[in-house]
Amino acid sequence: xxxxxxxxxxxxxxxxxxxxxxxxxxxxxxxxxxxxxxxxxxxxxxxxxxxxxxxxxxxxxxxxxxxxxxxxxxxxxxxxxxxxxxxxxxxxxxxxxxxxxxxxxxxxxxxxxxxxxxxxxxxxxxxxxxxxxxxxxxxxxxxxxxxxxxxxxxxxxxxxxxxxxxxxxxxxxxxxxxxxxxxxx
Amino acid sequence: xxxxxxxxxxxxxxxxxxxxxxxxxxxxxxxxxxxxxxxxxxxxxxxxxxxxxxxxxxxxxxxxxxxxxxxxxxxxxxxxxxxxxxxxxxxxxxxxxxxxxxxxxxxxxxxxxxxxxxxxxxxxxxxxxxxxxxxxxxxxxxxxxxxxxxxxxxxxxxxxxxxxxxxxxxxxxxxx
Numbered sequence: 001x002x003x004x005x006x007x008x009x010x011x012x013x014x015x016x017x018x019x020x021x022x023x024x025x026x027x028x029x030x031x032x033x034x035x036x037x038x039x040x041x042x043x044x045x046x047x048x049x050x051x052x053x054x055x056x057x058x059x060x061x062x063x064x065x066x067x068x069x070x071x072x073x074x075x076x077x078x079x080x081x082x083x084x085x086x087x088x089x090x091x092x093x094x095x096x097x098x099x100x101x102x103x104x105x106x107x108x109x110x111x112x113x114x115x116x117x118x119x120x121x122x123x124x125x126x127x128x129x130x131x132x133x134x135x136x137x138x139x140x141x142x143x144x145x146x147x148x149x150x151x152x153x154x155x156x157x158x159x160x161x162x163x164x165x166x167x168x169x170x171x172x173x174x175x176x177x178x179x180x181x182x183x184x185x
Numbered sequence: 186x187x188x189x190x191x192x193x194x195x196x197x198x199x200x201x202x203x204x205x206x207x208x209x210x211x212x213x214x215x216x217x218x219x220x221x222x223x224x225x226x227x228x229x230x231x232x233x234x235x236x237x238x239x240x241x242x243x244x245x246x247x248x249x250x251x252x253x254x255x256x257x258x259x260x261x262x263x264x265x266x267x268x269x270x271x272x273x274x275x276x277x278x279x280x281x282x283x284x285x286x287x288x289x290x291x292x293x294x295x296x297x298x299x300x301x302x303x304x305x306x307x308x309x310x311x312x313x314x315x316x317x318x319x320x321x322x323x324x325x326x327x328x329x330x331x332x333x334x335x336x337x338x339x340x341x342x343x344x345x346x347x348x349x350x351x352x353x354x355x356x357x358x359x360x361x
Contacts, residue, residue, distance in 0.1 A: 024245060040227065046204050049208040106329045128344060150305075166314075167348025
């Protein structure tokens with residue numbers, strides 16, 4: 001991306017614009033992280049409480065029949081699956097806790113399954129599910145539409161769910177297919 | 186009105202109150218445990234900073250140089266014949282790359298055409314069809330220090346394309 005960007009900038013004489021955009025971008029990255037610190041502390045703190053109280057284990061038991069198939073390598077370890085479930089559920093409900101819980105699940109998976117192929121497979125599955133953004137309650141868009149005077153702000157919830165499901169399934173399928181191609185290299 | 190559209194605003198306080206209350210009933214030291222978890226959350230998000238700086242630099246370079254506009258024009262030559270309105274093409278190009286950029290663009294389209302117009306509805310659907318792929322992949326893998334992410338990124342982008350296609354098809358059915 002940097003190569004393409006620099007090349008375009010040189011060819012079109014927009015080097016100055018590009019430079020200031022890059023400096024802007026790195027500042028935005030820092031602002032974004034600082035802005036997220038509070039939310040991360042809150043949600044990972046709540047997750048820790050739920051973990052110690054046994055709620056995460058319970059969640060994992062409930063979700064095992066559904067999500068267990070997608071995460072075959074997590075095995076008997078309940079903690080990672082519970083955290084994965086919490087994150088995916090947050091995503092489906094359109095809650096802000098999705099990302100903090102997702103990263104927590106990533107670190108649990110790394111601890112329990114490691115960084116080998118199996119670990120990376122489990123982590124990739126979670127990333128694809130959350131990047132696909134299957135969401136039944138797209139609160140941000142509904143709020144935006146309502147604020148701009150829509151008479152049916154939630155009309156798009158159904159289509160958004162269909163599209164999100166397609167993005168998630170398409171991504172998971174692509175990951176499987178690409179796996180064979182990447183391994184041959 | 187979609188009856189469950191505000192479910193999120195009930196779940197949030199329920200978790201905020203319910204989890205500590207349940208933990209207290211289970212005799213978990215609530216404050217100490219929460220603080221330990223919060224400290225962990227602090228470390229997790231800070232550890233992603235180098236990765237986010239790198240990807241934001243790359244993305245800004247791509248946008249600021251005008252390369253994104255070329256990508257969007259390239260997309261146009263493929264998608265226009267399929268009946269995708271020209272105004273939403275930049276949104277498709279930017280959606281996987283920048284969350285705030287895409288949201289701003291959706292806002293512009295809704296203001297210009299009206300949120301309940303055909304273009305407004307399509308823009309809303311495409312905005313919700315997928316999450317900001319580059320951001321999610323960077324953040325998640327950055328937090329655990331895994332760098333082999335090319336296959337995942339490619340899969341997610343293929344997934345995004347599926348999501349956009351499905352969103353567009355549903356929109357056509359809604360409009361006809």
